Amino acid sequence: MENPSSSGSGRWNKAGLGMEDNMLAMLDSFDSQDSVDDWIAFLDAVRASSIAFEHAKRPTSKIFGAVFHVLRMGKSLELIMASHKLLVDLEKHFPHVHLSCSDDSKPSSNYPSKLVVAEEVWSPIIVCQDNVTVVSEAGDKESGRPLDPSSFQLLVEELAGILTETQLESSNLKPLQNMLLFQYLVIALEGDFLPRNASMNWNMQRESLLNMLLGSRKTNYKGLVKDCMKVICQLPQFQNELNKYAELQKSSESQSLKYCYTALCLALPEVVKNTCVSMEKLLVMIMGLDLSKKKADIEGHTTRADGTRTPVMDIILDELAYSEDAVPLFLKIFTEPKWKLEIVVQYLWKYITKPSVRTRKTSGSSYDSTFHGALRCFSNKTGTKSIIKKMGADVVQFLLAHGFQAQLSILAEGNTYDNYVRDQEGIANALTDLCQMFISAFDSLRSTNQHMEILPIGKEALFTAASVISMKS
Known part of the structure; x- marks a missing residue:
């Protein structure tokens, strides 16, 4: 193999077991300063031998x-970023699970896609045996072994603590390290779960890493979800800390320290943003798993x-109801339209007075438990006043504005939701109806509470609604 780095001359000219022997020998000298160049050469060699061809x-x-x-365990920003990029690329290049179509045909009822699982391959998470401890803590040579459920949960707890407690220093790369590690683990979970979930086969979904991780006795499931929400809600606060941190590098007298500050300040904001995206992906995957399990249970496929x-x-709804301050923070960062709308709708219907129960002679559901149904509850002052009293005017505004944005995104993409038709005329009418009902709901809010100040997000949503209606007319 051709040497990709002059610093590793002669070290990487062997393939297969020769490379492994060199790698194992280097583990003993990993913490020495001279090993950084060797490790960069090693990462380049792995990329060249595994992906380039x-x-x-x-x-x-x-x-x-x-x-x-x-x-x-990397001690430099270059090593950490390079190893993370390599792991992500390897995960995409060599998926553990994928859907394969027979005879190169597209999936159909006659030729369904087949789930292909690569057996006995390395995975960053292992959850098969609850009675075996894989890694209880990060340290030394064990840091190359897969994480068990308790280690995964500990990582998420540390991320939640990073956003409020950790003092940012140019020499402290652990926050960035943990965030990149979490991002990679979510990519691995996603690569294993999405093909299984698409197969619509509960036996395959049951064996997903995600399902086994959440069902492990080593996982405090509710605590894990709460910590994920903490990370999402505290992102704006952490971004403010990053801005303060950036100012420190400007006043530093050491030129080398300035370079360290600059590199970290450039890397951290994007890493923090992607970490919250990964948190959202994890929650969305769990919601998808819950939905699949519910469907399998109804069909009698669960045991x-x-x-x-x-x-x-x-859990999300309970946490948002317990801390109303978290509502705007969580909904601002959580962007997936379908599930965001579901969160808003279920939150609203927790506090909206339900219509009286219908008799047996009455057909159909007792009430419209959709976002449109919730908007109709603001059609009179009595109902509006009751909702404001239970939730507060600001929370109602946040819920309505974010729900409107999510519903608008779904309709704009041409997806069917709330029984809307897919044709262009039907979508256009649905958009107009949505905007009119949304404006009417805010008019009811203002007439019921004349001292209410419309929040910026409410003004933005009202402007969007008015623009859509004007375009239609």
Whole structure:
């Protein structure tokens, strides 16, 4: 193999076991300053041998573990970023699970896609045996081994603590390290779960890493979800801390320290943003898993071994109801339209007075438990006053504005939701109806509470609604 780095001359000219032997020998000298260049050369060599060639082979578990070790224990920003990028690229290049169509045909009822699972390959998370401790803490050579459920939960707890407690220093790369590690783990969970979920087969979904992780006795499931929400809600606060941190590098007298500050300040904001995106992806995957399990349960495909778990939606709603200050923070960062709308709708209907129960002779549902149904509840002052009294005017504004934005995105994409038709005329009429009902709801809010100040997000949503209506007319 051709050497990709002059600093590793002669070290990487062997393939297969020769590379593994070199890698294992380097683990002993990893903490020395001279090893950084060797590790960069090693990462380059792994990339060249595994990704650069058309018929390259998947790296061995030992090599995966060594790259994982660099991500968790690297002492330089360059090493951490390079190892994270390599792991992500390897995950995409060599998926553990994927859907394959027979005879290169597109999936159909006659030729359904087949789920292909790569057996006995390295994974950054292992959850098969609850009675075996894989890694209880990050440290030394064990940092190249997969994480168990308790280690995964500890990582999320540390991320929640990073946003409020950690003092940012140019020499402290652990916050960035943990965020990149979490991002990679979510990519691995996603790569395993999405193809299984698309198969619509509960037996396959049951065996997903995500389902086993959440069902493990080593996982405090509710605590994990709460910590994910903390990270999402505290992002704006952490961004403010980053801005303060950036000012420190300007006043530093040391030129080398300025470079360290500058590099970290440039990297952290994007890493923080992507970490919150990963948190959202994790929650969305759990919601999808809950939905699949509910469907499988209705169809009689679940067993007692599947256990019971509180739906993540219920935990999110309880946390938002417990801390109203978290409502605007969470909804601002959580952007996935379908599930965001579901959160808003369920939150609103927790506090909206339900219509009287219909008799047996009455057909149909007792009330319209959709976003449009919620908007109709603001059609009279009595109902509006009751809702404001229970939730507060500001929370109502946030919920209505974010719900409107989510519903607008769904309709604008041409997706069917709330029984709307897919044709262009039907979508256009649905958009107009939505905007008119939204404006009417805010008019009711203002007439009921004349001292209410419309929040910026409310003004923005009202302007959008008025613009849509004017375009239609």
